[in-house]
Amino acid sequence: MADQQLLDKIKAFEGREYGRVYAWDPVNAPMIRHWCEMMGITNPLYTDREFAREAGYPDIVAPPAMLQVWCMAGLDMENYPPGSTDENSFEVLKLIESHGFESVVAVNSDLKFDRYVAAGERLYYTSRVDAVTEEKATGLGTGHFVTVIMTYSVERAEGREDEKVGEQLFRVFKFKPAVRPKPETGTDSAIPKITRPRPGISDDSRFFWEGCEAGKLLVQRCADCQTLRHPPAPVCAKCHSFNWDTVEASGKGHLYSFVVMHYPEIPPFEYPNPVGLVELDEGVRLIAGLVGADRSELQIGQRLQVEFARFQDEELTLPQFRPVAQ
Amino acid sequence: MTLKKTRSIADVSLGESLPELAIPITVTLINGGAIATRDYFPGHHDKDAAQQLGSPHVFMNILTTTGLVQRYVEDWAGPLARFQDIKIKLGVPNYPGDTMTFKGEVKERDESEKTIEVSFAGKNSMGNHVTGSAVVVLP
Incomplete structure (x- = not known):
């Protein structure tokens, strides 16, 4: 249940402004080089003074994505450099945390750059709490989104006005995790495996999936009136017979209809994801993924040929259709 | 090191990947x-500590993601493309052992301002780790 008292308290932080938080160090070559090395960035603008001067800058400049880095507190996350505000500009997070929302993730970072900053310049930011949401339920858990706007400036010598160089919208989600931690046991892979949904297999449809395993596209046939049917079912719709067998289809057909899925993107599928309703030459229709075709090339009536694709360490075989010449 | 050429606005077309x-x-x-x-x-x-927080392993921080986004756009645009903004939204975490593949597209192109907006997505085996856009000024 959402806690109205908490909500009132944290909503009161909206619009609150906080004073300066200084950078520990002026923009400097060693931190830039270290950062570029980790990111795999080789642009000489950040490391070669001559190059930077030729490009019109007074010295090497900081990579723009480093803007936030300069004012990070460091190992002790509450240890702001001398001259900084005594207030904690993220105090609203502490209040939310005290109500049991112990986890935090960053969800948005929007950086805007008025200009690049050069070696030797010292930054500070001031901040404003832009928005605190009511309690939201997400895949991670329930909690509150908190958006803070930081304005970055360069400090000038006495008598000259400081200059704004950039702005950042930073949004975090402070939440109670939906699932409790599951300790890893003896597995090397850290990545939760996202797999395709497995087909629901019944006594009526088992032949179809076993056929796929064997590289055959099997279609159910009424053993009495010989009518073909798909998807598999226990009874013939035409003569109501319970007797059936199967025939192997040629795997050739045409595109009866199709849809191209764009959103939401659900792993492990590739997007855009074209899915076809395929009419086999034998006369029945089935739904299957389409491969090897650009969306713009797909045409109703397009000739198609089945192929069998194996997924998930070969444990799942699915029929897919590929366009072929008319 | 041979220096990459920076693209000019004339080199870039709308919708280009x-x-x-x-x-x-x-x-x-x-x-x-x-x-x-x-x-x-x-x-x-x-x-x-990461496992105490409910993660299977350490996970990438947002500032690194921002840096990798800069690299992706800058590797393509060239060393003198100047960023006006970088806006990112995080999705699934980046865990060790995975691969994140960036795709991007030119979404806006302003000939007179010489600016382009690139939209991008960095996807790993679980889905999109990052989506967003960046505006750069070309020489």
Whole structure:
């Protein structure tokens, strides 16, 4: 249940402004080089003074994505450099945390750059709490989104006005995790495996999936009136017979209809994801993924040929259709 | 080192795709990236701490993601393309052992301002780790 008292308290932080938080160090070559090395960035603008001067800058400049880095507190996350505000500009997070929302993730970072900053310049930011949401339920858990706007400036010598160089919208989600931690046991892979949904297999449809395993596209046939049917079912719709067998289809057909899925993107599928309703030459229709075709090339009536694709360490075989010449 | 050429606005067409960039996600990248961005939050360098937080392993911090986004756009646009903004939204985490592949496209193109907006997505085996856009000024 959402806690109205908490909500009132944290909503009161909206619009609150906080004073300066200084950078520990002026923009400097060693931190830039270290950062570029980790990111795999080789642009000489950040490391070669001559190059930077030729490009019109007074010295090497900081990579723009480093803007936030300069004012990070460091190992002790509450240890702001001398001259900084005594207030904690993220105090609203502490209040939310005290109500049991112990986890935090960053969800948005929007950086805007008025200009690049050069070696030797010292930054500070001031901040404003832009928005605190009511309690939201997400895949991670329930909690509150908190958006803070930081304005970055360069400090000038006495008598000259400081200059704004950039702005950042930073949004975090402070939440109670939906699932409790599951300790890893003896597995090397850290990545939760996202797999395709497995087909629901019944006594009526088992032949179809076993056929796929064997590289055959099997279609159910009424053993009495010989009518073909798909998807598999226990009874013939035409003569109501319970007797059936199967025939192997040629795997050739045409595109009866199709849809191209764009959103939401659900792993492990590739997007855009074209899915076809395929009419086999034998006369029945089935739904299957389409491969090897650009969306713009797909045409109703397009000739198609089945192929069998194996997924998930070969444990799942699915029929897919590929366009072929008319 | 041979210096890459910076694209001019005339070199870029609306709807143009950027080449894909696959970045292997390693403990070293997550760890080193966190420290290079002065982010000592334990979930980015201490596996035990990350597991206490409910993650299977250490996970990439947002400042490293921002840096990799800059690399992706800048590798394509060239060294003198000047960023006006970088806007990102995080999705699924980047864990060690995965690969994040960036795809991008030119979404806006302003001939008179010489600016382009690139939209991008960095996808790993679980889905999109990052989506967003960046505006750069071309010479």
